Amino acid sequence: MDVILSGLATGFSVALDPFNLMLVLVGCFLGTLIGALPGLGPINGVAILLPIAYSLKFPPESALILLAGIYYGAEYGGRISSILLNVPGDASAVMTTLDGHPMALRGEAGRALSTSAVASFIGGTIAVVLMTLFGPLLASVAVGFSPANYVALMVFAFASLASLVGKSTVKTLLGALIGLMLATIGIDANTGVARYTFGIPDLLAGIDFLIVVVGLFGMAELLHLVEQQVKGNLKSLPVDKTFVKVADIVKLRWTILRSSLIGFVIGVLPGTGASVASAVAYGTEKRLAGPEGSKTFGTGDIRGLAAPESANNAAAGGAMVPMLTLGIPGSGTTAILLGALLMFNVQPGPLLFTQKPEIAWGLVASMYIGNVALLVINLPLVGLFARLLTIPQHYLTPLIAILAFIGIYTIVGNPHDLFLITALGVFGWFLRKLDFSLAPVILGFVLGSLFENNLRRALSISGGDWAILTEDLTSIVLYILAFLVVFAPIWLSRRARRAAAA
Amino acid sequence: MADRLFAGFLLIVTLAYAYIAWTIIQAPFQYDPLGPESWPRILAGAAVPCILYILWRPDDEPFAVAKYTWFRLALMVALLFAYAELYEPLGFIISTILFGTIVALTLGAPRSGALAFGIGMGVFGYLLCVTLMGLNLPDGEIVEAALQILQGGSE
Incomplete structure (x- = not known):
């Protein structure tokens, strides 16, 4: 407990520094804006703005605080376009449209927006509190992890990724493998041998993380927008004067609490983020509501609005836990944040809390502040954000390209990379079109060297004996968990089908 | 169909990747049991079955772009x-x-x-x-x- 309190004190002294405090607010504001724009989600927003944030040459904790603010701000803002336009900002806001939009149609847009803002705030805060309590604990366990344990942890991470993300397990796995293969390009750090560089000097250091991120997420998203180009203007419903009542929140307290816990746990699972969490929370609430609920859910039931909103914000916080304590990101967006830390030469992992407390705890403290700031920004300013929803796509699309070009050029300073991000954008668009999700690719890319190095180190310790991988209890437990996370859903759905047939 | 084409393309790339891992990448000397070529070999070995599965059972959603x-x-x-x-x-x-x-x-x-x-x-x-x-x-x-x-x- 002492560790946590002194850590929090360090964290708040970093986060309350006027400059960092300003960055939290700017990040939250920008994030809400990005999340509110239809079609742009947290992952694209962070991807497009990462290079710019990096080139401003802030200290690492400040840059991370800014990016994290954008991340959970966008998670927060996604609900605005879901409720008012029925167009989700990204996958995690899809569930919000189901009951949020019907409420707005009924003339309760203000109530829907403010209720979801409070639900998001509670979900986010519960997640940060849990993160404060369990983060250092997990870190202290993970300090003792051997390379073989890390290999098992990676297997578990990719297993839960394959099982829970995307439509097809095989495609998700293949996406992660593509990412891992991309990560092998460049000089092998252990032996100095060049791999897959084909004699091109630019490739010796490997493909730049920023280029992969901006290409796969920023430029591919841009092509997606061009493809989906909406004809005519989207009509946004007006924000009316209805507002959340205390009685609403009291009535929703168990829904919000349950959904926040579900969201946090799913967020902590490596690889699975807010989109899975909001879907599971929505499904759970609907089932708990019973036959009466299956009639009202989907027609503007306020529970169906609060559940996914508290869950996706809790998941955004939860996904930070494995990223900070194990160095294994809990979602696609945290994979990008992890890459950002690596660019600052900060290696996230169990030692981060003790060696770089200003970064780890500063981030945690900034999340407390960010949550409050988001609530304060969102309740009165929701009308402003709602007006931004109608920014036409024909200005948004070139804006993304211009921002991406600025970001890449200012960091790399090489016009060839501008071609490379465009080409990667085309590749990413194809992947997306074929139902591959892109988050596994970036996760594979970020984790590639960590996975490989731990495997090689483990086998060096054992002198080449593969048995070391399954020698101790921690590894075995992780392999069992990996097995369960893949096969339990299959088994459960079979059982449900059999029950339905009987 | 689009799935099969894309999987075919990935298969070619992966086979080339595997070929390089088995023939070209080599450390001049090494003390560790796993060299620079082992990891790419493992990855290629895992990717090929995934690709073959997609070739065998592609999603039948059409690649609808006007x-x-x-x-x-x-x-x-x-x-x-x-x-x-x-x-x-x-x-x-x-x-x-x-x-x-x-x-x-x-x-x-x-x-x-x-x-x-x-x-x-x-x-x-x-x-x-x-x-x-x-x-x-x-x-x-x-x-x-x-x-x-x-x-x-x-x-």
């Missing part, structure tokens, strides 16, 4: 390449004004709006990034040459 959409996408990619090509020679301001205006126009913005957007992004974007945030953006070879002539003329 002809006109293809044209729009191709145009967008061409414009992006042109923007990248002209980024340094023309400089940020001019290339962004051109790119912003043309893209907004092709995506259906009104003429005056597109022009205002392009000029706004080019000029204010440059001022914001270079003077306020201290970022490094290309001034443009043409612009520099023109400035030199102007300065030379005034001397």
Whole structure:
């Protein structure tokens, strides 16, 4: 407990520094804006703005605080376009449209927006509190992890990724493998041998993380927008004067609490983020509501609005836990944040809390502040954000390209990379079109060297004996968990089908 | 069908990747049991079954993109390449004004709006990034040459 309190004190002294405090607010504001724009989600927003944030040459904790603010701000803002336009900002806001939009149609847009803002705030805060309590604990366990344990942890991470993300397990796995293969390009750090560089000097250091991120997420998203180009203007419903009542929140307290816990746990699972969490929370609430609920859910039931909103914000916080304590990101967006830390030469992992407390705890403290700031920004300013929803796509699309070009050029300073991000954008668009999700690719890319190095180190310790991988209890437990996370859903759905047939 | 084509393409790439891992990558000497070639071999070994599965059982969703959409996408990619090509020679301001205006126009913005957007992004974007945030953006070879002539003329 002492560790946590002194850590929090360090964290708040970093986060309350006027400059960092300003960055939290700017990040939250920008994030809400990005999340509110239809079609742009947290992952694209962070991807497009990462290079710019990096080139401003802030200290690492400040840059991370800014990016994290954008991340959970966008998670927060996604609900605005879901409720008012029925167009989700990204996958995690899809569930919000189901009951949020019907409420707005009924003339309760203000109530829907403010209720979801409070639900998001509670979900986010519960997640940060849990993160404060369990983060250092997990870190202290993970300090003792051997390379073989890390290999098992990676297997578990990719297993839960394959099982829970995307439509097809095989495609998700293949996406992660593509990412891992991309990560092998460049000089092998252990032996100095060049791999897959084909004699091109630019490739010796490997493909730049920023280029992969901006290409796969920023430029591919841009092509997606061009493809989906909406004809005519989207009509946004007006924000009316209805507002959340205390009685609403009291009535929703168990829904919000349950959904926040579900969201946090799913967020902590490596690889699975807010989109899975909001879907599971929505499904759970609907089932708990019973036959009466299956009639009202989907027609503007306020529970169906609060559940996914508290869950996706809790998941955004939860996904930070494995990223900070194990160095294994809990979602696609945290994979990008992890890459950002690596660019600052900060290696996230169990030692981060003790060696770089200003970064780890500063981030945690900034999340407390960010949550409050988001609530304060969102309740009165929701009308402003709602007006931004109608920014036409024909200005948004070139804006993304211009921002991406600025970001890449200012960091790399090489016009060839501008071609490379465009080409990667085309590749990413194809992947997306074929139902591959892109988050596994970036996760594979970020984790590639960590996975490989731990495997090689483990086998060096054992002198080449593969048995070391399954020698101790921690590894075995992780392999069992990996097995369960893949096969339990299959088994459960079979059982449900059999029950339905009987 | 699209699934099969893409999987076929990935299979070729993966086989080439595996071929390189088995023949070319080699450490001159090493003490560790796993060399630089082992990990790529493992990855290729895991990827091939995944690809074969997709070839065997592709999703039957059609790859529905209208002809006109293809044209729009191709145009967008061409414009992006042109923007990248002209980024340094023309400089940020001019290339962004051109790119912003043309893209907004092709995506259906009104003429005056597109022009205002392009000029706004080019000029204010440059001022914001270079003077306020201290970022490094290309001034443009043409612009520099023109400035030199102007300065030379005034001397």
